[in-house]
Amino acid sequence: MIEILDERKSQIYEKGSQTFELSCDKASLAGSVSQRACVFCGSRVVLYPIADAVHLVHGPIGCAAYTWDIRGSLSSGPELHRLSFSTDLRETEVIYGGEEKLYASLTELIDTYRPKAAFVYATCIVGLIGDDVQSVCARVEKEQGIPVVPVHSEGFRGTKKDGYRAACEALFRLMGNEDGGSVGPFGINILGDFNLAGETWIIKEYYRQMGVDVVSCMTGDGRVDEIRRSYRASLNVVQCSGSMTHLARMMEQAYGIPFKRVSYFGIEDTAEALYMVARHFDDPGVIDRTEELVRSEVNRIYPAIREYRTALEGKKAGIYVGGSFKAFSLVKALRHLGIATVIVGSQTGNREDYEYLREICAEGTIIVDDTNPLELSQFMMEKNVDLLIGGVKERPIAYKMGIGFCDHNHERKLALAGFEGMLNFCREVYSSVMSPVWKFSPARHRQAQLGRACDEQDGRAAV
Amino acid sequence: MQDATGLLKETIMILRHTPQQLADRSALTVNPAKTCQPVGAMYAALGIHGCLPHSHGSQGCCAYHRSALTRHYKDPVMATTSSFTEGASVFGGQANLIEAINNIFAIYDPEVIAVHTTCLSEVIGDDLPQIINKAQAEGKIPKGKRVIHTNTPSFKGSHVTGFASMTQSMVQYLAENTGTKLNQVNVIPGFVEPSDMTEIKRIVREMGLKSVVFPDTSGVVNGPLTGKFHMYPRGGTTVGEIRSTGDSRLTVALGKLASAAAAKLLDRKCKVPFEVLDLPIGLRGTDAFIDTLRKTGGVSVPESLMTQRGQVVDVITDMHQYFYGKKAALVGDPDHLTSLVQFLTDMDMEILYVVTGTPAGRKFEEGIRQYTGEKTVVEYGPGADMFRFHQLIKNERPDLIFGNSYVKYIARDEDIPLVRVGFPIYDRVGHQYFPVTGYRGALRLIEKILNVLLDRQDRDAPEESFELVM
DSSP, rough: OOOOOOHTTTTEHHHTSSSSOOOOOOOOOOTTTOOOOOOHHHHHHTTTTTTTEEEEESSSSSHHTSSOOSSOOOSSSGGGGSSSSEEEHHHHHHHSSSSHHHHHHHHHHHHHHOOEEEEEEOOHHHHHTTOOOOHHHHHHHHOOOOEEEEOOOOSSHHHHHHHHHHHHHHHHHTTTTTOOOOOOOTTEEEEEEEOTTTTHHHHHHHHHHHEEEEEEEEETBOOOHHHHHGGGGSSEESSSSSHHHHHHHHHHHHHHHOEEEOOOHHHHHHHHHHHHHHHHTTTTTHHHHHHHHHHHHHHHHHHHHHHHHHHHEEEEEEEEEHHHHHHHHHHHHHHHHTOOEEEEESSOOOOOHHHHHHHHHHHOEEESSSSOOOHHHHHHHHHTTSEEOOOTTTTTHHTTTTTTTESSSTTTTSSOOOHHHHHHHHHHHHHHHEEEEEGGHHHHHHHHHHHHHHHHHOOOEEE | OOOOHHHHOOOOOGGOOOOOOOOOOSSSSESSOOOOOOHHHHHTTTBBEEEEEEEEEEEEHHHHHHHHHHHHHOOOOEEEOHHHHHHHHHOSSSHHHHHHHHHHHHHHHHHHEEEEHHHOOOOTTTOOOHHHHHHHHHTTTTTTTTEEEEEOOSSHHHHHHHHHHHHHHHHHHOOOOSSSOOEEEEEEOOSHHHHHHHHHHHHHHTTOOEEEESSSSSTTOOOOOOOSSSSSOOSSOHHHHHHHHGOOSEEEEEEHHHHHHHHHHHHHHHHHHHHHHHHBBBHHHHHHHHHHHHHHTTTOOHHHHHHHHHHHHHHHHHHHHHHHHEEEEEESOHHHHHHHHHHHHTTOEEEEEEESOOOOOHHHHHHHHHHHOSEEEEEEETTTTTTHHHHHHHHSSSSEEEOGGGGGGHHHTTOOOOOEEESSSSSSSOOOTSSHHHHHHHHHHHHHHHHHHHHHHHHHHHHGGGOOOO
């Protein structure tokens, strides 16, 4: 393997090379080009898609500027979430406190937009300057008659995971004060889908066909009233478990709602998710309809996938994503395309996640926690991958190396969830891996030359 | 409107949330027309060859700035972070920074680490010079390598002043006066694109002068596909070149906000005289730059540049009927706005609104007014955000808008043509490779402006007056 800094060695594992001891859940090394973000980022991405609430970032302008409409979470109605609201704290407030400005901002904000709720994100310095965000929120809540929820997301208070936690607590606070609306016998909440490129809509449509009621989706295409009555559902179906398991546990404890971890990515996982929900309700009608749905969808997409597979068989992929649960599904989905995963990593995976990844990956696969561009690019070179799956900061690294890329993060342009999403995923992988542009990449020239040299050595005719 | 899900979508586009009625806000910022200082410092630091920018704060800051710059350039952007934790926020970030410096030189081996602070480390009160000295004393900085720093609290200034501060720190840490004058001029290009930096270098070369342009991000964030990931691309001003700026004959600082501070410090520290000019955008902006070079170098302007200038005047002449009386609204960064406004008024356009979130000051406003007169609305600092800009537009409609990618919501909502210029541009390419500065840049701006205006005319013209020759 490549040269790795001693402190990082424990966060990298090559299957087959040593006994499995991957350390994770630890803060990034100071001085690393980490691809990770902060607590605020975690809270912001989880709550962001709630479209009829206002999201006020309490702090200097940056945190609001960088999270302004960067997540493709679609709304079927109001789009308040796509605006950027900030208290834009300046030096005066840093010295004398920002509570007054927060109060004035919240009041102006609510007066202008009449939202269903307001979330107030406390950023790094808010804690340090001693603002009592809680009491300002309580005061405005009372005056305005809508929930005003503080989200304690000071960037340095942990990792992105702690931000997810803070977001879960904010969501939990909204629940219970319902204002009517009926909930059928087969009512579920979708947790951890953010309606990127309309994915929630695809999933909701499946449940509709199955005869299952979606009481709320947290938080894709999210609405405050739906979240408020979500406690009346009989099952929580949790995707993106890294962000939402905490909420599912709280709801289980408080309201006795059981939860199941699922993934809507790939054929098996989508089918299994739907079957799991159907089995939970154990209703013959629901089960029949689910079987019918899965059968017809798989029949519909399978021929196309096989065609993509013909072209892609034998290619190799690297995966570096935020949550590791997503990585499981990706490994399986790539297998349908005949693509082997040779590098897999995440920003926030835990021990069991990596243990599971080790089980499903082939010998020689590199498993890595919280990597950096230098490491990642060296692994990609060493393993000679044809495709990288990652987020915004990984894309240009792959491209510079002449390697195809698929965004499985905020910037996905096509829905990748469900059966339809699998087809989109195949199309996207195919379009990037097989792009004629790579013919012009010096990397491919070198590879081709290397291949020819090897062939000649072996006494075979170069093709 | 029915969408894919069959749900009835209310006809609310994002910015239909903006009411027309102007009302003063005392506190709230909606859709900012600026961002925070550190991202500007990070961008400036990328303009030093072999430099790794370092964000002294929480992990998120670094991730956000890298993402913003990556989206804007579609190129890898490398930077490290002190990864602040709860402990660091109580006991100070010294341990984190020293550990970071040690790790960075061990793993990434840069020539320079350029540290910038964040709101967090500023409020904690970390003393950066002291920490860097300590790292030096403890032998954490290898021989020949440099660690420089700048203070960029996010609650002051904007991304533009962050750029200015980091550029100033380059002078503070690296420039030296050896006592032997070199026959070269310094050019500080300001917070402009790598393409602009290339163009500025080219102009100086055409004038037959030697120069040090710093910072210089060309070849760093607009590099070619090589088949390899390069931690340190080929571009950037070298430490040696920046050191030599102390021996130059003159510094030309382009853009008051982004470049003047470094030029002034270079004068104080190394006795290099300076001139502060507006960005060389448009005819007169470029004229002023070239004239300054001409006088300094005692050279004459070469035929090649005169020809390009003539071409700009020629195109404006050919098409001036399309510019006359067109109303423009601009939002962006102060240095760009000043030069753009001058250029647009030279082309007989009328300026309705000029808005920047950067607290640019009274002088900025006066600078704009010398070209536009009193009736133009000029707003800057707190309250001058895109929401405000949108409200102004709703009150008197311009024919075209200039701004960054975030202006596209307004342009779509109001159905007004948009010329993308400024930072950030997330949804188009071109800014990395084609300048808006110099005469060539002026030509490009003219082309962009005409394209949107004439496309609009073509789109809206009734069939009988749909023209072939324009």
